[in-house]
Amino acid sequence: MDEVKRVVSRDGTPIAYARYGAGAVDRPAVVLVSGEPGTGADGLPLARLLARSHPVYVYDRRGPGGDGYALEREFEDLAAVLAAAGPGAVVHGTGTGGVLALAAAAAGVPVTAVSVFEPPYDGRRPVPEVHARVLVVDGGASPAPVRRAARELSALLPRARHRTLTGQTHEVAPHVLAPVLMDFVADVAQSAYVA
Numbered sequence: 470m471d472e473v474k475r476v477v478s479r480d481g482t483p484i485a486y487a488r489y490g491a492g493a494v495d496r497p498a499v500v501l502v503s504g505e506p507g508t509g510a511d512g513l514p515l516a517r518l519l520a521r522s523h524p525v526y527v528y529d530r531r532g533p534g535g536d537g538y539a540l541e542r543e544f545e546d547l548a549a550v551l552a553a554a555g556p557g558a559v560v561h562g563t564g565t566g567g568v569l570a571l572a573a574a575a576a577g578v579p580v581t582a583v584s585v586f587e588p589p590y591d592g593r594r595p596v597p598e599v600h601a602r603v604l605v606v607d608g609g610a611s612p613a614p615v616r617r618a619a620r621e622l623s624a625l626l627p628r629a630r631h632r633t634l635t636g637q638t639h640e641v642a643p644h645v646l647a648p649v650l651m652d653f654v655a656d657v658a659q660s661a662y663v664a
Contacts, residue, residue: 473487474553478546478548479548480545482542484546484550485529486528487526488524488526489526489527490519490520490521490522490523490525496523496524496654496658497557497558497654497657497658498524498525498526498558498559499523499524499526500547500551500554501515501526501527501528501566502530502547502560502562502563502569502570503527504565505564505565505566506530506532512563514643515643515646515647515650518643518644519647519650523651523654528546530546530566530569531546540569540572541576543573544569544578547560547573548573551578551579557581558580558581559581559583559584559653559657560573560580560582561585561586562583562588563585564588564589565588566585566588567585567586567587567588568589571583571597571599572597574599574600574601575599581601582601582604582657583599583601584650585604585605586607586641587606587607587608587619587639587641588622589618590619590621596625596626599627599629600628602629602660603630604629604631604649604650605619605620605626605631606632606646607619607620607632607633608637608639609633609636611637611639619631619633632649
């Protein structure tokens with residue numbers, strides 16, 4: 470870990486985040502959104518792998534149990550972390566963190582691209598209008614409904630592509646996910662450079 474800092478969300482709530490990969494300042498940052506509110510510690514193994522080539526930000530999500538909780542506050546928290554990460558940052562969310570990342574992008578939080586791993590999508594919820602590039606990833610050994618939901622979600626998003634990680638479950642191995650995510654970030658950065 471290179472730095473532990475705090476940013477202040479729009480409503481004045483301090484949001485703690487850790488930054489990894491100090492030597493990769495010339496590459497787009499990756500902001501990891503955990504699947505559960507609270508500490509971003511579950512993303513640390515992935516963060517350490519990604520930090521070999523990109524700055525990585527892991528932050529503590531506020532939970533829905535507090536007074537005045539609203540999903541919009543989580544959007545503002547993510548926006549504050551993205552401001553710290555700098556322009557061109559890519560957001561990756563696992564599980565409900567992926568749902569949050571997609572919803573935030575649809576709400577106008579300035580994300581360059583979004584990667585999600587097995588966000589819960591049941592086909593009954595409206596799909597957010599996300600205009601950023603999206604990578605939807607699932608595990609090849611995950612239950613069939615989870616894999617089907619990932620394919621359906623990627624088909625409904627205008628700039629999405631889908632990827633299945635052979636042999637992986639919802640407890641995806643960070644060393645399997647990291648190269649796929651790094652390729653996506655590199656592709657997004659290359660596209661931005663060409664444009």
